[in-house]
Amino acid sequence: MKLAYQTNTWGGVVGHPAGVTSVGDLYYLTNGSTEAAARDIAAAGYEGIELFEGNLMQYAGREDEFRTLLTGLGLELVGVYSGANFIFPDILGEELTKIGRAAELAARLGATHLVVGGGGVRSTGMEDGDQRLVGEGLDRVVELAGRVGLVPSFHPHLGTCVQTPDQIARVFAQTAIGFCPDTAHLEAGGGDPATLIRTYGDRMPYVHLKDYADGAFLPLGQGRQDFGAILDAVHAVGYDGWITVELDAYAGPPVEAARQSKTFLADRLAGRDG
Numbered sequence: 001m002k003l004a005y006q007t008n009t010w011g012g013v014v015g016h017p018a019g020v021t022s023v024g025d026l027y028y029l030t031n032g033s034t035e036a037a038a039r040d041i042a043a044a045g046y047e048g049i050e051l052f053e054g055n056l057m058q059y060a061g062r063e064d065e066f067r068t069l070l071t072g073l074g075l076e077l078v079g080v081y082s083g084a085n086f087i088f089p090d091i092l093g094e095e096l097t098k099i100g101r102a103a104e105l106a107a108r109l110g111a112t113h114l115v116v117g118g119g120g121v122r123s124t125g126m127e128d129g130d131q132r133l134v135g136e137g138l139d140r141v142v143e144l145a146g147r148v149g150l151v152p153s154f155h156p157h158l159g160t161c162v163q164t165p166d167q168i169a170r171v172f173a174q175t176a177i178g179f180c181p182d183t184a185h186l187e188a189g190g191g192d193p194a195t196l197i198r199t200y201g202d203r204m205p206y207v208h209l210k211d212y213a214d215g216a217f218l219p220l221g222q223g224r225q226d227f228g229a230i231l232d233a234v235h236a237v238g239y240d241g242w243i244t245v246e247l248d249a250y251a252g253p254p255v256e257a258a259r260q261s262k263t264f265l266a267d268r269l270a271g272r273d274g
Helices: 034-043 053-057 063-073 089-108 130-148 165-172 183-188 193-203 227-236 254-269
Strands: 003-006 048-052 076-084 113-118 151-154 207-209 211-213 216-218 243-245
Touching: 003 076, 003 254, 034 048, 034 063, 034 254, 048 053, 053 076, 053 089, 063 076, 076 089, 089 113, 089 130, 113 130, 130 151, 130 165, 165 193, 183 193, 183 207, 183 211, 193 227, 207 227, 227 254, 243 254
Parallel strands: 003 048, 003 243, 048 076, 076 113, 113 151, 207 243
Antiparallel strands: 211 216
């Protein structure tokens, strides 16, 4: 397995302010420097990176600059992360247009994966059909990803209408999209990551890892997740693709967290590959 790292630790998870008035510009975004993140990720020993859509779109029209950056660092663009509410039919077209733009750019830059999160929560609370609407929207993502040659997967996320095991099951009953487990979000949503990986392993093209304890997302090995059981489950379902470590924020230098996770994960994977 090859290891990658998400650039969102450099600046934390924010969003594009244009999204307040233009749904088609409602990008995930981190305020940090992608160039600094890429240098640190390479220095920590990873082989690939994943970017938020908003950070990737900053390179629209500057594709050669981005390719030169990654080539010089020996990194591969593994994937791009996007998302949407999916539950509001009137804006779904705008949301899909936004995801499509990011997917097209990611494909031109050699990415493999399109990861999407989402599933809005209404101010009045969830409605019975919301998971069905999310599933229908995700099938539209499958279609647009197929047009540009990316592998689509869904990342259940805390704070959405698809966070608990039951909600995840209802969505996956409605869509053909793949499963991208984020172990911390799965546990925070009330699930057991290893069990969910075994349950949906036949539709798992991509994996995100981060640690979790007491409501906090942490570098690998700093929380209480059972990575022995998680990696056993990954192995049991025959997964041998990219593992991307992701951490929304870190109080110290981001490269420090990246190195901690790399050391921890490399030790746990030793002897498993092959």
